Amino acid sequence: MMTPNDLRKLANKIRRRDLRAVFEAGAGHIGGEMSVTDILTALYFEIMHVEPQNPTAPLRDRLVLSKGHTALALYVVLSEKGFIPPEEIATFLQHNSRLNGHPNRVKVPGVETNTGPLGHGLPIGVGMAKAAQLNGESWRTFVITGDGEMQEGSNWEAIMAAAQFKLDNLTLIIDHNRLQQGAPLADTNNLAPLAPKLEAFGWAVEEIDGHDMEQICTALSAETITTGKPKCIVAHTNKGQGISFMSDNVAWHHKVPNEEQYKQAMAELEGAMA
Amino acid sequence: MSNPFEGAKLHDCRDAFTAVLESLGAENTDIVAVCNDSVGSSKLGGFRDKFPERLINVGIAEQNMVGVGAGLANGGKIPFVCAASPFLTGRALEQIKADVAYSETNVKLVGISSGMAYGELGPTHHSIEDFAWIRALPNVPVVAPADRIETATVIKWAAAYQGGCYLRLSRVGVPDLLPEDHVFELGKADQLRAGGDLTLIANGVLTHRALIAAELLAASGINARVLNMASVRPIDEAAIVAAATETGAILTCEEHTTFGGLGSAVAEVVVEQAPVPMMRLGVPGVFAHTASANALLDDFGMSPEAIAESAQALLKRKG
Numbered sequence: 001m002m003t004p005n006d007l008r009k010l011a012n013k014i015r016r017r018d019l020r021a022v023f024e025a026g027a028g029h030i031g032g033e034m035s036v037t038d039i040l041t042a043l044y045f046e047i048m049h050v051e052p053q054n055p056t057a058p059l060r061d062r063l064v065l066s067k068g069h070t071a072l073a074l075y076v077v078l079s080e081k082g083f084i085p086p087e088e089i090a091t092f093l094q095h096n097s098r099l100n101g102h103p104n105r106v107k108v109p110g111v112e113t114n115t116g117p118l119g120h121g122l123p124i125g126v127g128m129a130k131a132a133q134l135n136g137e138s139w140r141t142f143v144i145t146g147d148g149e150m151q152e153g154s155n156w157e158a159i160m161a162a163a164q165f166k167l168d169n170l171t172l173i174i175d176h177n178r179l180q181q182g183a184p185l186a187d188t189n190n191l192a193p194l195a196p197k198l199e200a201f202g203w204a205v206e207e208i209d210g211h212d213m214e215q216i217c218t219a220l221s222a223e224t225i226t227t228g229k230p231k232c233i234v235a236h237t238n239k240g241q242g243i244s245f246m247s248d249n250v251a252w253h254h255k256v257p258n259e260e261q262y263k264q265a266m267a268e269l270e271g272a273m274a
Numbered sequence: 275m276s277n278p279f280e281g282a283k284l285h286d287c288r289d290a291f292t293a294v295l296e297s298l299g300a301e302n303t304d305i306v307a308v309c310n311d312s313v314g315s316s317k318l319g320g321f322r323d324k325f326p327e328r329l330i331n332v333g334i335a336e337q338n339m340v341g342v343g344a345g346l347a348n349g350g351k352i353p354f355v356c357a358a359s360p361f362l363t364g365r366a367l368e369q370i371k372a373d374v375a376y377s378e379t380n381v382k383l384v385g386i387s388s389g390m391a392y393g394e395l396g397p398t399h400h401s402i403e404d405f406a407w408i409r410a411l412p413n414v415p416v417v418a419p420a421d422r423i424e425t426a427t428v429i430k431w432a433a434a435y436q437g438g439c440y441l442r443l444s445r446v447g448v449p450d451l452l453p454e455d456h457v458f459e460l461g462k463a464d465q466l467r468a469g470g471d472l473t474l475i476a477n478g479v480l481t482h483r484a485l486i487a488a489e490l491l492a493a494s495g496i497n498a499r500v501l502n503m504a505s506v507r508p509i510d511e512a513a514i515v516a517a518a519t520e521t522g523a524i525l526t527c528e529e530h531t532t533f534g535g536l537g538s539a540v541a542e543v544v545v546e547q548a549p550v551p552m553m554r555l556g557v558p559g560v561f562a563h564t565a566s567a568n569a570l571l572d573d574f575g576m577s578p579e580a581i582a583e584s585a586q587a588l589l590k591r592k593g
Contacts, residue, residue, distance in 0.1 A: 058350060106378050112348060114377040117368055123338040124373060127345020127353075134306070134327060134351070141345075154369075157338035164333075 002045055004213040010080065011041040011213070012273045015242050016266060017076045017089060023262045025093040027101070031239035031252040033073040035177040035210070036144060039235055040065075040077045042216040043142055052082035055109040059139050062112050062128050066121020067146040067175060068102040069254075075099050075108070083110035119152025121145060122172060126158045129170035129230075140222070144173045148180030151189050156201075162230040163202030170230040171220065172203075175210065177239040179250045198232040210235025243268055277486050277578070284447030288386060290422035291443055292317045294429040295354060299325050305433060306330055306346060308355045310339045316356040316386050336361050340369035340381070347379040352433060358392075359385030359401030359442060367407055374438040375411040381438045383408075388418070388442040389478060389529030390562060390570045397561040401442075406534025408440045409507045415460055416506040418442040418536075420481035421451040424504060427458040435460070444529075446567050448482045452502070461508035469497035472585055472592070473517035475540055476527040477503045480576065484527050487581035498585060506536055511543050518548035523592045525553045525585050527576055532556040551591040553584055 002010070015037050022028035040063075044050070048061040065074050072092055079086045091097035098107035102116035113124050125143035132139050145155065162170055174194055178185050185192060195205045204226035208215040218224065219233045239253070240246025243265040257265055299305045299321060306328040307321050313331060322329040330346070332339045336357060343355040355362070362385050363370065374381045385404060392399035408416050417432075417439060419425040425443060432439050451466065466481070467488050476484035481502045488498040499521050501513055517524055524544060526537035537554030544552055555576050562570050571577070575584065 062348065104376075113344060113379075114372055117372055119337070120341060120369065120372055123341020123369070124345040124348065126338065127342035127347070128349050129345070130330060130342065131346045131349020131351050135349070154335075154337035154341065157332070157335035158341065161332045161335065161338055161342065165330075 004217065007041055007045060007213045009273060010045060011038050012242070012269055014041060014073070014076045014080060016269050018072055019262070019265055019269065021072055021076070021089050021092045023257055024090065026256050027093055027254070028072050028256070029069045029254045031179070031246060032067060032070040032146060032175070032177065034241045034243060034246065035237040035239045036067065036070050036175045037073050038211050038213060039144060039173055039175065039216055040073055042213060042220060044077050044081050046217050047220045048142070049139070050081070050110070052110070055083060059137060061139050062141045064112050064115065064121040064125050064141070064143045065103060066115055066118070066143055067149055068115030071101060071103040074103055074111070078108070078110040081110070084108060118146070118149040119154035122155050122158040125170055125172070126162050126165070126167065129162070129167040130165055132169050133165070133167060141170045142173065143170070144175060147174055147176040147178065147185055147191065147194065148188070150174060150191050150194065159198065159201045159203065166228045167230045168225050168228055172230065172232045174232065174234050175237050176234050177237045179239045179253070181253050183250060194234045202229065203232045204229040205232045205234060207234045207236065210237035211241055242272060278489055279449045279482065279486065282449035284449055285422040286445055286447055287419065287422050287425040287443050288317045288445055290425040291384065291429055292320055294426045296321050296324055298430070298433050299328065302352070304350060305352045305354070308332065308339055308343050308346065308353050310334055310336050310357045310361065312357050312386065315358060318356060336365040337369050340366040341373055343381040344373035344377060344379045347381050352380060352382070354382045354384050356384040356386055358399065359388035359404055360399055363401060363404040363407055370408065370414065371411055375413045378413055379438055380436060382432045383438065383440045385440065385442045387445045389444055391445045391567050393567040393570060394564055396564065400562060402530045402557050404442060405506050405528070405530050405536060406538070409534070409539060413438060415439040415508065416442070417504050418478040418506060419504050420477060420502050421448050423450055423452045423454060423456050424458060427456055428504065431458045431460065442478065444479050446479050448479055451481055451485065458504065461505050461510055463510035463513035464502040465499065466502050467498065467500035469499035470521055471497045472523035472525060472589055473499040473501060473521045474525050474527065474581070474585065475501045475503050475517070475536070477506065477536060478529050480527040480529055483571065483576060483578050483581060486578035487585065490578055490582040491585055496585070496589065503536060506539055509539050509543065511547065514540055514543040515548045518544050518550040523551045523588050525581070525588050526555065527581055528556045529571065530556050531559055533559055551588055553588045555581065555584060
């Protein structure tokens with residue numbers, strides 16, 4: 001069992017590895033990777049029951065990264081957890097690497113479904129949770145979406161179904177960093193506030209600071225499930241979290257740091273743990 | 275003799291589908307049905323009554339329906355995802371691509387009332403693009419059975435097959451065409467009639483019409499081979515090449531646009547492996563006018579008589 005401080009240190013390490021891989025590959029979605037890293041770290045190292053040596057164990061908990069463009073953050077987490085060799089991160093986006101820009105379940109152990117087009121993960125999560133419910137099994141399903149992604153209508157189809165089916169074994173985490181690819185949500189198709197909308201659809205909703213490890217772990221714990229209701233965690237996050245010039249800056253959706261920016265970003269992340 | 279099926283009882287293939295699904299469901303609790311408020315049109319009422327928990331009706335939400343199917347498969351279930359073909363394949367095409375084909379999930383996509391079965395309801399409810407759309411995707415076999423016997427064996431095959439597939443069923447009545455002990459084999463055509471002058475290749479409700487056309491041709495002294503090509507992808511290349519080399523001309527008939535369907539799939543094999551004169555009958559790249567399902571097929575040149583006339587015209591091009 002890791003302490004919140006252990007988890008923070010690990011998340012910082014994951015951010016650093018992610019940053020380096022983006023710099024070396026010359027591509028990636030660093031803004032959204034930094035915003036989702038704390039949530040992924042808490043899931044894989046505190047909450048979920050998974051077996052890296054047996055990635056398709058029938059009773060494992062499932063994680064669907066619906067915001068598939070932040071695959072690199074998932075790869076680094078999977079490598080830290082032991083699903084793939086840590087040195088493989090260096091192959092990200094390289095010719096014939098299995099670490100594609102979007103995750104592939106057939107190639108990468110630990111990946112549950114091939115995401116990329118937005119609005120796909122939650123319907124799949126509903127199906128997973130329904131399977132567990134039918135079998136009377138206690139494994140849980142977690143889906144992470146971006147907030148811009150909630151503009152996809154398929155998510156709302158799934159939100160209706162999850163409430164109708166009383167899938168209290170399903171947890172949706174919305175990475176609410178308020179920025180989509182080219183502009184703030186507020187200037188595009190503003191869904192905020194998200195919580196009352198999910199509540200209106202019959203979900204149990206909790207709002208947290210998506211970078212506060214204690215809050216993340218508490219919200220994800222099985223003890224906070226409301227019987228008969230799917231759960232939505234609206235995680236208030238910052239795109240580019242941990243790196244001052246990227247943080248909350250729409251320009252860093254998929255921008256790649258130059259060498260000077262890379263050094264500064266790395267120094268900031270290292271400094272945060274000093 | 276012009277119509278060998280004169281007076282034969284016509285059957286709705288959906289009944290064979292649900293009868294087999296219910297019997298498989300009794301043997302295997304992992305078999306579930308997923309639908310989009312289509313319990314009636316998919317004829318899932320019996321399945322629901324027998325296994326209420328295993329009938330998962332997501333409401334009118336096809337994208338979610340296919341995603342839920344993929345998630346159920348991830349959880350070890352064998353989902354039969356059933357909906358009217360146009361909405362299953364058209365509305366949820368990206369889910370079929372990403373969540374079923376690319377993710378290689380064990381989802382059985384069952385398109386009901388396919389082709390122009392909805393007749394007068396018009397082109398929004400017709401599904402004459404689905405062969406082209408789904409055939410373009412890796413990992414998803416495309417199968418269109420011709421009668422209730424083939425439908426039953428295809429459903430059994432699908433349940434046992436490890437992987438996704440698209441099964442294209444009609445609701446237009448057809449008589450029994452295949453032998454009762456027929457067993458479907460993926461990628462394998464069935465020769466329903468021997469002949470050496472040309473080959474008619476059809477599937478779905480067109481197989482019935484092609485067989486009648488072959489009898490009409492026989493009355494004119496023309497011996498047509500008839501291949502039932504339920505499996506559109508993978509397609510039986512050997513049977514197509516044999517038809518080309520042994521009969522010298524191929525006429526395809528399908529309840530689909532002529533852009534990218536069965537005729538195109540056959541032509542791809544013919545042009546690369548055994549070029550011979552070909553003609554492709556289908557819907558000629560237009561949205562259909564108002565007419566019943568069978569009248570539309572007649573109007574688009576696929577009455578048995580018109581198929582026979584096309585065959586005669588094709589024979590004139592044979593070297």
